[in-house]
Amino acid sequence: MYDYSIIMPAKNEAKSLDELIPKIINIASDINAEIIVVDDGSTDHTAEICHKYGINYIKNPYTKGNGASIKVGANEANGKYLIFMDADGQHDPDNIKLMLEVMKQGIDMVVGSRYKNSHANISRGFANKLYNILASWMVGHKISDLTSGFRVVNEYKFKQFINLLPNGFSYPTTITMAFYRAGYSVNYVPMSFHKRKGNSHINPFQDGIRFLLIIFKIGTLYSPLKIFFPLSIIHILLGFFYYIYTYFSFGTFTNMSALLVSNGLLIFLIGLVSEQITALIYSNK
Known part of the structure; x- marks a missing residue:
């Protein structure tokens, strides 16, 4: 041995x-x-x-x-x-x-x-x-x-x-x-x-x-959330500020603002699911 x-x-x-x-x-x-x-x-x-x-x-x-x-x-x-x-x-x-x-x-x-x-x-x-x-x-x-x-x-x-x-x-x-x-x-x-x-x-x-x-x-x-969470926040903030910009500039709400916010929420949810999967992988070790 x-x-x-x-x-x-x-x-x-x-x-x-x-x-x-x-x-x-x-x-x-x-x-x-x-x-x-x-x-x-x-x-x-x-x-x-x-x-x-x-x-x-x-x-x-x-x-x-x-x-x-x-x-x-x-x-x-x-x-x-x-x-x-x-x-x-x-x-x-x-x-x-x-x-x-x-x-x-x-x-x-x-x-x-x-x-x-x-x-x-x-x-x-x-x-x-x-x-x-x-x-x-x-x-x-x-x-x-x-x-x-x-x-x-x-x-x-x-x-x-x-x-x-x-x-x-x-x-x-x-x-x-x-x-x-x-x-x-x-x-x-x-x-x-x-x-x-x-x-x-x-x-x-x-x-x-x-x-x-x-x-x-x-x-x-x-830890997937450490990557996905900042990305989701960036998308949500971009959507929020773009909404403010278009509202005060053109008096309207654009689809791009909604898309950015919904993408941010989707990225967060993906990160949350990935975090749970990662935890399960290591719990079996």
Whole structure:
């Protein structure tokens, strides 16, 4: 029985893995951990590298996505705690023990938080900052790095939400908000991330749209009313002030005013129903 399972989703990361795995093996022997690499449809020598070092290698029959590979690895894991890290060389294995020390303080999930200069580019750094601010407002706690894939979690508590996780790149957002919503403890350890080896698998156009949807997912996963209620108030106020404007300007009541007010009420009701559904989801955990 292992204490920890180190899980790395990989797609065409043979060059990085050849340097990374020996370092992880040394750490794994010290903390009684198994190493699992989930190959998400690689066309390079990822399989040969993993077999060379004799680690647990799982091959997806086709490309499923980063989140799907995380779920495959978690279901295969035998450790009491799961350590997730990227296979592209961004995450320094030496930081694992630092995260585990924080985990021993009774924390349910420890996240490796990137320093400001560790982001791949300015636009991604700005987007992550925006996500952190919004998520922090939603949960009432400071979130240092919402999208970091370097984290240690309690295996039992992680698997409570495994069916909520998307198959794409936004799984860190989903699991973070789920832990906060369930009342589990989350902590952040600041650290530097290395520049990734090879090309990023994130498509700036397709995944850019998906990352925008993360903002809405944050609200629906934690407290939908915090998103829907302000939107409903904005519509109702716009309708009210537009009514005043048209009444004093033209002496009439317009359909647009009624439409804005009714839309505001509809948005509020949708948020109220979503809040109840969210509560039911987490009451079963």
